Every structure is written in structure tokens, then in C-alpha cells.
Amino acid sequence: MKTDKRQQLISTALTLFYRHGIHAVGINEVLKVSGVAKKTLYSHFASKDELILATLAARDEIFMAWLARRLAPAHTHADVITCLFSALSDWFHGRVPELSPFRGCFFINASAEFSEENTVIADYCSEHKRKVRLLIQQHLHTPDEALVDAICLLKEGAIVSAFVGKDLDAAEKCTGVLLNSISSGNQHL
Template sequence: MSSRRDDLVETALRLFYANGFNATGIDRILAESGVAKMTLYKHFRSKDDLILAALELRDTQFREWLFGRMDAASSDPEARLVAMFDALADWFAGEAFPGLGFSGCAFINAASEFAPLDHPAHTFAAEHKRLIVEYLSKLCTEAGYEAPEIVAERLALLKEGAIATAHVRGMPEAASLARGMAEDLLKAAPRLR
């Protein structure tokens, strides 16, 4: 059973993701969550604190979903890296997160709305992206690439480019284009063995 705090954070995430962080007012979040203003301020000192809680929820949801999809695809680390782009294709088609659809990346959106690098939402977005690269680097190490961190960063750039292209241009096929580029990148990357 979810708590009133959970209801508030889930509603905030849905609205922030669909409409933007700055464009979504507290009154709308309260109305759609059915939570009283007093309850909001019992759990969060400010809208910024609610934004961070929504980003934390999205981080957990997204990484569990993405890593779970990649891990389920294969025991082979290289195949798991490529499977990231198959997962993205489902996300871009609106099939990955029921009730959220696809409105780009919540973390890219947060970083652009809160542009200063030291803003807490921007800092959190950067940490989310770092954790993705860390996971990719782990898989690249398991696959035996000579420079796993560099291969991971290149794959992350392909991922980010696919997300931006799918969102900005309404081009869900960006996932399959990036998948082909990832396969080429992985074939060309030097291995230790």
C-alpha cells in the first residue's frame, strides 16, 4: 500500500515528466494526487525538494528497468550492451513505463531546466548519467575491451543521442540506428584477449 508521500512523488514525477518541472505548479500536483498542502510540507520543505524526490524515484525506476532488460537479454556482456538499444526502442514507443509514455529523458530535461551545474537537480541528473556509464563500463570490462571506460562513454553518447533524437525529432527509429552504430563500435573496439 502506498503512502501519501508516495502518491505525491509519483504524481509529481508524472506531471514533471509530461509538462516540465518549472511549468508544473504545486497546486496541480496536490489536486491530482489528492494530497493536502499540509501533507506536502510535512514531507518536503519546498518544490525543489519534491523535484529531487521525483528524480530519485525516476532514477530507481529507470535504472532497474534498463539494467534488468539488459541483464535478461543474455549472459554475454557484449549482447547485453547492444540490448540497451532494444530497451530504448520499447521506451521510445511508449511501452516501457505505463502511465508515463515517452517525453524524453527526465534527467536531460531537469539539467536543461536547471542549467547551473551546481543546482541540486542538475547535480542529481549528472549522477544518474554517471551511474549508467559505470554500469556500461562494468559490462565493457567483462567483455574484455582494452579501454572499457572509453567504450562505455561512447555507448553512452549513442544512447543520449538516440534519446534526444527520438524526443526532439519524434523519431523512435533512432534506437535502431544507434543499435547499428553500437554494434559497429563494439566490433571495432580493441580487446585484451
Template sequence: MSVQAAGSDVRQRILDTSYDLFVDRGVRQVGINEIIRTAGVAKASFYSYFPSKDDLILAFLEQRKDLFTIGYLSAEAQERADTPEGRLLAIFDIFDEWFRARDFRGCPYIRALLETGPNDPVGRASAGYLREIRDEAEQSAVDMGLVDPREFAESWMILLQGTIVAALGTGYSSPGRVKNLGTMLISSHRNT
């Protein structure tokens, strides 16, 4: 094994360890010493890959995008439906499965944004990932020929984010109800 590969393994071990901790407890509730201890790496090794905790958090958010947002959510929606509308609505079925998972802890982007605020580098990055999701919804609206795709995408994001927050304990009870709201939102942006 090359030195670079061994180093990559250490970096990935730190990132994997922090991923689980950050998803479970949030980015500000987990300390660097806990990550170092749990990953089983030396402090110097940690800092050689991640000069600051924010650097690690930013890498975590990028990994979350690759693994969950693109690697799972988008791929699963593509698998379940062959139209832009179908893919948008499939998200609610996927969300329902995610919400019912024993380890569901909400959206790390929303959580990190709330923990750090919009002016913090982590908060700005989190907001950026949420904007990417909004932009995908806007492109779907364009593909469907909806009226005012930007307005649709903004409203769609309110629905998605509200559903996630509700699933954390404020009132989510039915994927059908949320899917109906999504259908109504799509219908309200169709040419009549």
C-alpha cells in the same frame, strides 16, 4: 493502519502524482499548487514531507532511478542478454520500445538538467544519475576487456543521450542504425 503508514501513503501519493506530472511536462513546468490539488492533499501535508519543490524533485529523480533505470531498463537488459556486450546492445531494443510508447517524453534526467542547469541542486543530481549510468557502461567495458573503458563509457553516453534526443523528433528512425553504431563503438575499443 498506523499513523506512520497513513503518512507514508500521503507522501507516496504526492510522489506518484508529481512523478506523472514531471515525466509528462518537466520539473519546472509543474507547480506545487497543481501537485497539491491533483494529489488531493493539504498544503501543510505537502510541506511536512517535502519542505521545498527541490526536495520533491530530488525524490522524483530517485524514484525514477528505482522504477525505470534499475527497475526496468537494467532488469530488462539482464533478461534479454547474458553477456555484457549483449546487455549493452539490448538497451537499443528497449529504447525502441520506449520511444514508440504513446507516453514517451524523453529522459527526465536530461530534461531536468537542461531545465535547471548544472549548478542547480536538481541539475547536479540529474548529472549524478547520468554519471551512474556512465559508470555502469564503464564497468561493462571492463568486463568485456575493452581498451580505455572510461573513454568508451563517455562515448556510449553520447550515443545513448543522442538517441533519446533524436527520438523526441530530431531524426531517430531506426533501432538497427543505432544498434550498429553501438556495435561499431564497442568494436573500436577492442584490442586488435
């Protein structure tokens, strides 16, 4: 039963933090929405930072599993690009229930709120981005650092453009740019 309450706290906090921002949501709001007692919260998490790290870990697990499923069918560089940016487009347009309604990248948002260097939270966000990059790289069938760089930079740009600029078609634009570059034999990508 204890782990159910812990998971309830994490799920509630993740939803609230992602929707409103981490600093905008206090522990009392997490308690009120979750229906969990303060004593129970502190029996699982010694501080708000520990709860934040648990929400980051939960989001990382959900996101990485989703992205791995979406990249699984890829057999060529073009497939990786198509699968990745199609997945992002689905996320931006609200067609990925497990990622909640699109509010940007939880890790970009969290790192912006905790921008002090060498914080555990900022480091966790950076590690998530490294894991995403490695997953994408693992699906490319020949090592190509320049292509991975281009894919990852365009992926991040698409996420920010979709959220900040409300350009929900940003992923499709990235697909076109990358596929045109590959088909034209651009050796720099």
C-alpha cells in the same frame, strides 16, 4: 498512512513534471491532482525543490531497476549493445509501462530547466547519468573506456533524437553503428 500520502505526492509530481516540465507545474496543481492537502505536502517536503529531488530519486530507482533487468542477459559487448538499444527502442515506442509514455529523459529535461551550475537538482541529474554509465560498464566483460564512451554518447543522442527529432528508430540506428564497428574490429571503439 503518512508514507502513502508522501508516495502519492511523489508519483503525482513525477507524472506531471515529466509530462509538462517542472517549472510549468505548480505546487497547487500537484495538490489538486493528488488530492493531498497543502499541510500534508509541507509536512513531507519543505519546498518544491525537495519534492523535485524526491521525484528524481523515484525516477532514478525505476529507471535503474528497469535498465538492470534489460542488461542482465548480456554476456558479450555485442549483447550489451543489443540489450541496451533494444530497451531504449521499447521505451521510445511506448512498450515500457513503468517509464510512462516517452517524453525524453527526465534527467536531461530537469537539468535543462535547472542549468545553473552547482545546483542540487543539476548535480542529481549528473549523478544519475554517471550511475547509468557505471551500470553499462559493469556489463562489459573487459574494460573498454572508448566503447563505454561511444555507447553512452550514442545512447544520449538516441534519446534526444527520439524525443526532439521524433526519430523513434534512433536506437536501432545506434545498434547498427556500434555492432558494425565491433565486428569490423575497430580498435578505437
